[in-house]
Amino acid sequence: MxxxxxxxxxxxxxxxxxxxxxxxxxxxxxxxxxxxxxAQDILRLSTTTSTENSGLLKALLPAFEARTHIKVHVISVGTGKALELAKNGDVDVTLVHARAAEDKFMAEGHGVNRRDVMYNDFIIVGPVEDPAGVSGSRDVIVALRKIVAAKVKFISRGDHSGTDQMEQSYWKEAGVKPAAGAYVSAGLGMGEVLTMAAQMQGYTLTDRATYGAYRAKTGLAVQVEGDAKMFNPYGIIAVNPAKYKDINIRGANSLIEWMTSAEGQKKINEFKVDGQQLFFSSYKK
CATH class of the missing domain: 1.20.5 (Single alpha-helices involved in coiled-coils or other helix-helix interfaces)
Structure with a gap:
């Protein structure tokens, strides 16, 4: 011009x-x-390692992006860090799994439009030989006590993620914890911790989705599952635009609407690894 x-x-x-x-x-x-x-066509999403490592987001987001013409930039970290990024206005929307932390986040005014999205479950995995003798147990607290008594290694996320928070609540209820030499606090994501557990022939608490993605390469076996305490719901929350003017609230709400729509929920249910469904929709539409 x-x-x-x-x-x-x-x-x-x-x-x-x-x-x-x-x-x-x-x-x-x-x-x-x-x-x-x-610029508004870019949406920043903080989320847990489970949604990224499992391959779920790679299966879901292309359909959302094609429908809305919004490009999603994913930051995959533990739930604690994902919520911290949202609290600081570094992302527009967050997808996590730690309900108590999510409720606190909302009560403090950091988020808006929280919705349930899906759920899976936690499991304890370990060596096929099962040196602690916990295989087949449906009681996570009893199993953890046996692991302590057997003095075998337990690898913890140790990163304030949703998985780590759940694990710590189990130890508190169990009233015991492995000795320092047997307890390894990795400070890493779930995939790395599963790899460490395989290398050290130890046990760890994991979400079923990430385990499914790493099962073949680690050789770890599911030893404890089915306890109601191990239910693992996920929520999605938009960052409060009243706190940060550059928040893409239109894009955030678009993703929330799509994830909880019939199309989004159907795609969540259809996602499988080795023929096994790893996430289950929260909405029946």
């Missing part, structure tokens, strides 16, 4: 110059608005 302005303004000046200047200014404003709209 810079080449056109010198040619056009003199031709219409002086009568039309003011009007043309107004037209030009309006055009520049519209161009700026177009750039803002383009």
């Amino acid at each position: 810079s080449k056109l302005v010198p040619q056009l303004v003199p031709k219409f000046a002086p009568k039309f110059a003011p009007k043309f200047a107004i037209f030009l200014a309006a055009g520049l404003l519209l161009g700026g608005a177009g750039q803002v709209a383009s």
